[in-house]
Amino acid sequence: MxxxxxxxxxxxxxxxxxxxxxxxxxxxxxxxxxxxxxxxxxxxxxxxxxxxxxxxxxxxxxxxxxxxxxxxxxxxxxxxxMGFETAGSKQVNAIKAPMPGLILEISVVVGQSVKENDNLIILGAMKMENSFLSPRDGVIKSISVSMGDAVDKGQLLIEFE
Incomplete structure (x- = not known):
């Protein structure tokens, strides 16, 4: 069997x-x-x-x-x-810029509840638009940038509660 x-x-x-x-x-x-x-x-x-x-x-x-x-x-x-858990992925609490660019659009506000894969922000970099989707369900704690801001690699964009 x-x-x-x-x-x-x-x-x-x-x-x-x-x-x-x-x-x-x-x-x-x-x-x-x-x-x-x-x-x-x-x-x-x-x-x-x-x-x-x-x-x-x-x-x-x-x-x-x-x-x-x-x-x-x-x-x-x-x-x-063995004492491990499957799918115990790291909880993502912040979205940081992966490259320098320009904030083209912010689709959320502080305090807003979001679901996994909701659109959060669009970063223009290297003549491309990069959409950042929510990695998890949660509530937006802070937004550290505004539309039109130039950001550096690693700069904090959005933080979750």
Whole structure:
């Protein structure tokens, strides 16, 4: 028996799924993030409502019930047993200029809540416009530049709370 994944549902139920059983799952995509699943002659409607790819965490709606599902593969389990955490990336608290340039646009204000990948600022450098997207969800603590400012490499642009 080759365990492919450990699945934790709602921090209550824990399952070991074999690679073979996963490959035999009868699931058909009907729309983006929506599936029709047939298991032991019983049909299910499933929808992925949200996901956090780095944490391998998903919110899934099956029929009319919503579940939080966390999936771990053997490498994730081994890394955790060794005392490390996967996807424990460094928290980014500041955006600094990677090169000298000119601030062309600022899309946020102090105190504004932003989501990961929201546009924050555009820096013109070397005849190109460089958009800086938010590296994480958060709140803007300070903006150290204004539109039209010339900045040096490494200069603080935006800080998160």
């Amino acid at each position: 080759s365990i492919g994944y450990k699945v934790n549902v709602n921090d209550t139920f824990h399952f070991d799924l074999e690679k073979k059983s996963i490959s035999q799952l009868d699931a058909v995509s009907v729309e983006k993030n929506k599936f029709h699943i047939l298991h032991e002659n019983t049909p299910y409607k499933a929808e992925i409502i949200s996901n956090n790819f780095h944490q391998k965490s998903y919110t899934v709606k099956v029929n009319s019930n919503t579940y939080t599902v966390v999936i771990s593969n053997p490498l994730d389990i081994l890394i955790k047993e």
